[in-house]
Amino acid sequence: MTSATTTTASRPPLPPPSNFLPVASTHVLASQNSQSAANQSSTSPGPNKPQTASNVAYPEIPRSAAPRMTATATNPNAKLNNPGAYANFISSPLVLSPTVSANCSAPLRDLHLTDPGSGHNSPAASSDTCFDEDDMEIEMTLDFERNKMDLTTTTTTAAIKPPEPPHKIASIINASKSSTEVRNACPTLDAGQFELLRTLGTGTFARVWLVRPRKEHRTSGTEFYALKVLKKKDVVKLKQVEHVLNERMLLSVARPQPFIVDLYASWSDMENLYMLLEYSPGGEVFTYLRKMRRFSHAQTQFYIASVTLILEFLHDRGIVYRDLKPENILLDARGHVKLVDFGFAKKIGSQETYTLCGTPEYLSPEVIQSRGHTTAVDWWALGILTYEFLCGFPPFYDNSPFAIYEKIVQGRISFPAALDATTRDFISRLCEADLTNRLGNLVNGARDVKGHPFFFGVDWKALSEQRMNGPLVPELSFPGDTRYFDEYPLPSPDLEPYQPKLHTRDEEFFKDF
Numbered sequence: 263m264t265s266a267t268t269t270t271a272s273r274p275p276l277p278p279p280s281n282f283l284p285v286a287s288t289h290v291l292a293s294q295n296s297q298s299a300a301n302q303s304s305t306s307p308g309p310n311k312p313q314t315a316s317n318v319a320y321p322e323i324p325r326s327a328a329p330r331m332t333a334t335a336t337n338p339n340a341k342l343n344n345p346g347a348y349a350n351f352i353s354s355p356l357v358l359s360p361t362v363s364a365n366c367s368a369p370l371r372d373l374h375l376t377d378p379g380s381g382h383n384s385p386a387a388s389s390d391t392c393f394d395e396d397d398m399e400i401e402m403t404l405d406f407e408r409n410k411m412d413l414t415t416t417t418t419t420a421a422i423k424p425p426e427p428p429h430k431i432a433s434i435i436n437a438s439k440s441s442t443e444v445r446n447a448c449p450t451l452d453a454g455q456f457e458l459l460r461t462l463g464t465g466t467f468a469r470v471w472l473v474r475p476r477k478e479h480r481t482s483g484t485e486f487y488a489l490k491v492l493k494k495k496d497v498v499k500l501k502q503v504e505h506v507l508n509e510r511m512l513l514s515v516a517r518p519q520p521f522i523v524d525l526y527a528s529w530s531d532m533e534n535l536y537m538l539l540e541y542s543p544g545g546e547v548f549t550y551l552r553k554m555r556r557f558s559h560a561q562t563q564f565y566i567a568s569v570t571l572i573l574e575f576l577h578d579r580g581i582v583y584r585d586l587k588p589e590n591i592l593l594d595a596r597g598h599v600k601l602v603d604f605g606f607a608k609k610i611g612s613q614e615t616y617t618l619c620g621t622p623e624y625l626s627p628e629v630i631q632s633r634g635h636t637t638a639v640d641w642w643a644l645g646i647l648t649y650e651f652l653c654g655f656p657p658f659y660d661n662s663p664f665a666i667y668e669k670i671v672q673g674r675i676s677f678p679a680a681l682d683a684t685t686r687d688f689i690s691r692l693c694e695a696d697l698t699n700r701l702g703n704l705v706n707g708a709r710d711v712k713g714h715p716f717f718f719g720v721d722w723k724a725l726s727e728q729r730m731n732g733p734l735v736p737e738l739s740f741p742g743d744t745r746y747f748d749e750y751p752l753p754s755p756d757l758e759p760y761q762p763k764l765h766t767r768d769e770e771f772f773k774d775f
Contacts, residue, residue, distance in 0.1 A: 431455065431475040432485060435526045435538075451527050453489075453536060455479045459742065461750040462488060467496035469753060472541065472744055486742040487526065488542070492535040495760040498768050502605070507771060509604040510537060512581055516604075519575045520728060521568050523592070523600045530775040533760045542600040544593025544736035545746030551588050556654040559685070561733040565591070566648050567712075567720050568599040573644065574708035577637045580611035586643035587621050588650065595741070597732025610636065622663045623656040627695045630667045641702030641711065645692025648716075652685065653678055657693070688716035 434451060456473040463470045473489040474480065497506055513525035524540040547565065551557065557565070569586070576583055584606040592600040606619045614634035626642035628635045650656045657676070658669040673695045677686050691701040691714075702711045712722060724730065736746055762769050 428478040430481045431479050431487075432481040451529050451536075451538065453491075453531065453534070456487075456489060458489075459486075460744055460747075461752075462744070462747050464750055467500055467502060468492045470539075472742065474742065484741045486541045486543075488523075488539040490537040490539060492537075493756075493760070494530075494533055494535060494762075494765070494768070494772065495756075495758070497535065498760075498765055503768055503771050505605045506535065507775075508608055510775065512604045512607045512609065513537070513539075515579060515581070515609075516576070519572060520726075521572045521599045521601060522575075523602045528775055530772050532762060533756075535772065535775050539602075540600070541742075542592035542594045542602075543738055543741065543743050543746065544595065544597065544734075546589055547591040547593060547599075548588035549746060549748075550593075550734055551651065551654065557651045558733075559652070562648060562651040563717060563720065564725075564733050565599060565651065566644065567717055567722070567725055569601070569644060569647065570708060570711055570717075571722070571726055572599070572601050573637075573640050573702075574712075576607075577640070577708065579609070580637075581607055581609050582615070582635075582637045583607050583640050584620050585624075586640060586647055587624055588647070593732065593734065593736060593746075595736065595738060596728070597735040598728055599732075612636075622666045623658055625667070625670060627671050627673065628697065630670060636697075636703075638697050638700055638703040641692050641700055642694075644702070644711075645689045648685070648692070649675070649689050652681060657689075684715045684718075688714050 431451070455476055456479075457476055459472045459474065461469060462472050469491050471489045471491065472486060474486050492506060497503055510525070510528050513522070516522040517524060523542060526538045526540070528535070528537045530536065569591070573583065583601075583604070585603060590601060590603045592602055594600050608615060608617075614636055616632060616634055618629060618632065620629065620639075620643075624643045624646050626635065626639045629639055646656050646658075658666050660666045660669065673693070675690065675693060677689075681689075688701075691699075692711075694700040697703055701714065702708060704710050706713075712720075736743075738745075
């Protein structure tokens with residue numbers, strides 16, 4: 263069996279989705295003026311020190327604590343790079359603008375989206391951009407010409423059936439949560455119904471866009487979504503078909519869990535797979551951690567408790583996540599956790615699985631040694647995550663993945679003096695090489711984790727119902743604010759398009775996507 267170990271970091275950009283073009287340049291201001299930037303930075307979350315020992319110095323963050331790179335079985339010695347990618351995520355934010363710059367260039371005005379239902383090209387911009395006045399003038403001219411033709415015609419024609427009104431995206435999404443009969447009666451979505459505003463993140467074979475429905479498909483002006491676009495060509499080439507199908511299936515299963523990003527719909531076209539997801543405007547927890555260097559005990563307790571509820575939910579359904587790390591945890595508008603990226607998740611029940619996948623710093627010994635692993639690997643990763651939140655870097659780090667693996671197998675964790683005995687015990691019991699003694703993998707499962715003194719004072723029922731805000735609440739100007747996301751270049755053209763006829767077997771898997 264081919265195995266691969268994968269992490270996230272800067273990856274080569276991918277081509278834009280077929281049938282529509284990005285219009286970010288007409289919707290996004292390159293930056294705010296110096297005054298607004300200063301105001302923004304003054305109100306952004308500031309660093310907080312651990313409550314346990316505020317005057318104890320921590321060691322400097324090692325180089326390996328920088329944004330993690332991609333390492334595969336064919337490239338195990340990939341170097342760590344880009345140490346400060348997220349350092350200034352608040353100082354010069356990008357904010358979607360409700361108006362368009364007066365210096366809109368001629369080429370931008372020629373950008374069009376193809377609307378499969380209309381039979382003609384319609385402007386790529388939204389209802390509040392400079393395109394609308396021109397479009398209105400064109401439509402009025404066309405109407406006048408049609409009326410003049412009707413007056414001069416002498417042939418009696420049958421009444422033309424008026425076109426059906428465009429379907430509202432929000433109505434389709436709400437119906438998708440209903441019964442099977444209602445879902446089957448819903449119209450399908452397509453990429454042409456959305457405007458692409460800007461890139462939120464990129465992966466090896468995927469790009470996530472901030473989108474909103476086009477004017478005719480919009481119920482209100484506050485509808486924003488994250489659209490994950492996966493290139494079929496790259497999914498097939500990298501042998502990720504099973505992982506992609508698993509992600510779609512497991513996100514559908516995970517819908518009742520409020521701390522997991524919601525999958526609203528999925529569909530495909532000739533070249534791409536699409537997943538319409540809930541937009542979490544707070545950005546990655548990884549970004550906050552690098553900005554603040556480390557979290558306080560109270561902040562760490564809140565986030566780790568939220569992740570514990572997620573793992574309890576998944577494990578009760580026989581699902582192992584296998585990719586827990588700060589980069590895969592987002593914050594919503596109230597500062598609550600949203601777990602994303604289920605590409606390595608798998609439904610295993612009570613069985614073992616042997617695929618080598620995950621992030622080097624977060625892999626458990628049984629995964630590295632190919633001894634077969636279960637849901638216990640997620641509890642190990644929770645211990646690593648707790649350590650990184652409190653210290654600013656993982657307990658096992660090195661510039662070489664193989665050196666990281668050796669340290670993990672040795673299992674020796676060095677704790678800073680600032681960590682109290684309860685926290686050390688919590689991390690040590692989660693990062694226990696002996697599976698029969700690992701916290702979370704015992705008879706009581708997640709209840710043992712929730713009952714540890716580390717979580718003293720946590721109201722689990724109130725947390726699960728999200729009665730309170732999180733410790734870090736993002737400051738947002740409107741629902742589509744993107745100031746907490748990094749900038750990415752536009753995708754380059756695809757010179758080798760996907761050819762379905764050459765991938766008949768894979769197309770069978772994609773037909774029900």
